Amino acid sequence: MTAVASRPAVLCVDDELRSLETLERTLDDDFDVFTAANASEALSVLESESVHVILCDQRMPERTGVDLLTEVRERWPQVGRLILSGYTESEDIIRGLNDAGIFQYITKPWHPDNLISTVRSACNMVSFQQENDLLNMEMRLTEMESESRVQHKRSKLQQSFRLEGIKRHENSPLNAVCAQVEKIAPFDVSVLISGPSGAGKELFARALHYNSLRADKPFVVENCGAMPDELLASELFGHKRGSFTGAITDHVGLFEQADGGTIFLDEIGEISPAFQVKLLRVLQEREIRRLGDQQRRKINVRVIASTNRDLEEEVRAGRFRQDLYFRLAEVPMELPALSRRKIDIPVLANHFLTLAMSQFDKQVNGFSDEALTCMARYHWPGNVRELQNEVRRMLVMAEGDTLTADLLQSRILRASPESERGELELLANLDGTLKERVEMLEKRILRETLIRHRWNKSSASLELGLSRVGLRSKLERYDLDKGDITDRPKH
Structure with a gap:
């Protein structure tokens, strides 16, 4: 079944019984009508029922309509207030507007259609006012919530940059x-x-x-x-x-x-x-x-x-x-520059990795020791921004659960502690004989190639044009193994 919308409730107050009955008959088809013969009865109805509009006669023995509606305005300000009167004294009208805050002053005799229209307008006004009050309350709550969100974001920003x-x-x-x-x-x-x-x-x-x-x-x-x-x-x-x-x-x-x-x-x-x-x-x-x-x-x-x-x-x-x-x-x-604070590289790399894992929704266990060692040898001309980009690239390219050194770009793998100088200048300034200098360069090439091939000796020997026996001989000669990080040959 379809629910029937509730009708507005109207309270009619008049000390004359016939007038009260006429009001009830006129309004009953469009409104839920309550009646009261005097101010006391009217207040009792208002205390027990939800009323949208009160329609009150001005001349009553106990209290005038304006006096009653003035109290209604104080106690139930959301109720619409209308005055009925056969008299049009300006003083009553002014008091009704100023003290009782009436919506309209209706003179007798009234026409039924006009009365229904006036009461309906008053009910609509009350509904609009109630809706407006609710919206204002929502706006205040929204403003408070928005202000709270701004304060929260500002607090997070301040925390981030402490x-x-x-x-x-x-x-x-x-x-x-x-x-x-x-x-x-x-x-x-x-x-x-x-x-x-x-x-x-x-x-x-x-x-x-x-x-x-x-x-x-x-x-x-x-x-x-x-x-x-x-x-x-x-x-x-x-x-x-x-x-x-x-x-x-x-x-x-x-x-x-x-x-x-x-x-x-x-x-x-x-x-x-x-x-x-x-x-x-x-x-x-x-x-x-x-x-x-x-x-x-x-x-x-x-x-x-x-x-x-x-x-x-x-x-x-x-x-x-x-x-x-x-x-x-x-x-x-x-x-x-980052090259002057290489002690920070592992801390920064792990921080950038945490951020990247959250952004890309991809989890790994961190960096291998070999990868961090290679990062520390590189001079990072792009500084912290370059480091962050490299960490993000490694995470994207990674297939295992650890970011290993072979994921690093070649320029980083080829780096040495002295690589901020050019290779020719480096070789010219190395100590030792020509044979020792060439051996140092050869060892660096071997190490970089093995790292890129994840220490797969077959792949590395193929790239270098060496036999597996020849590669093994050189590794033994330089005492080069997976944990080695030095450049100088060991004799």
Whole structure:
């Protein structure tokens, strides 16, 4: 059976019995009707029943309709209130509107159709008001939930960029950098982070922000490298519609978006001399002007910049403004290359592996000792970013439950502790006779080939053009086995 929707409930109050009966007969087809002969009975009904609208006569012996509806407004504000009266004194109408908050003042004699229409409108108004109240409550709950989510995300971000969360060995050279961040983060000073590409400059910029008093404000990033001046100005300072070809809407620049927080200007050493002047003015005056706009806007932003260049040398060469350099480098900070902190490689590799396993939904048991040894010998010109990419590639290519050395790319397998120098320079500077130097190179080639072939001597001898007996002889000669990691031949 189909459920029948409940009808709105109406309470009619009138001290004249005939009028009350007439009201009930008129409304009974469209509404659930309750009746009361006086104010006391009406209050009893309201206390026991759910009523949408009360329709009340104005002139009653105990209390007037306005007096009764004023109390109803205080106790049951969600109930719609209507007055019936054969009199139209302005004082009653004003009191009804101001004190009782009535929906409508209905004069006698009333027409049945008009009365039904008026009561239905009042019921609809009550329903809309109830729905609006529910929606407002939902909105408040949604706002509270949204605020809670934002706070949770912000807290997670702050946890992620706490200094103790930066992955490194307990004796890492980064400890000194982290101690510097801890000292300067709370203070509103500009910081210039220098270091090679991929060393983690943005990571430390975020650490500075999320350990500062601006942690609950925006952190925005702009890479300034190889970007035309007009586009860079638009990105940083914003523009007005029509200020240049393609500017079809107003655009708020990153300095405005970061107001109260931090802006990170990556690769600051790449900006042109002309743009250096514009940026210097913004930093000096702490205000920006959008392209095509005459209005200047004050900004409150902490600036952190980074570069892989030697900006002091750039200043001496006249390619970078000295005054801008000093504005940016109130506190200079230098990040060491990964090759200068190889003690961190196993920690970082395992951290990146955990992230990659979660992303790719592929599980392994970790790295073999041989793989970690080969990683430690390599000089990582791409620094931490290159290491992360290599770990991800190894996981994707892996077929077993351990990431072994043969999964590494050849340039990493061929590396030696001295491989930051070229091979010819290395050979020229090795100690010993020509025979000893050639043997050292031969041993390195043997080891790299065996690792790539997972120490399968048949495959390695085939690639090297050796017989199995010849390969075995060389392995015995160099005392080379799977656990060997040295380059020098053993005699």
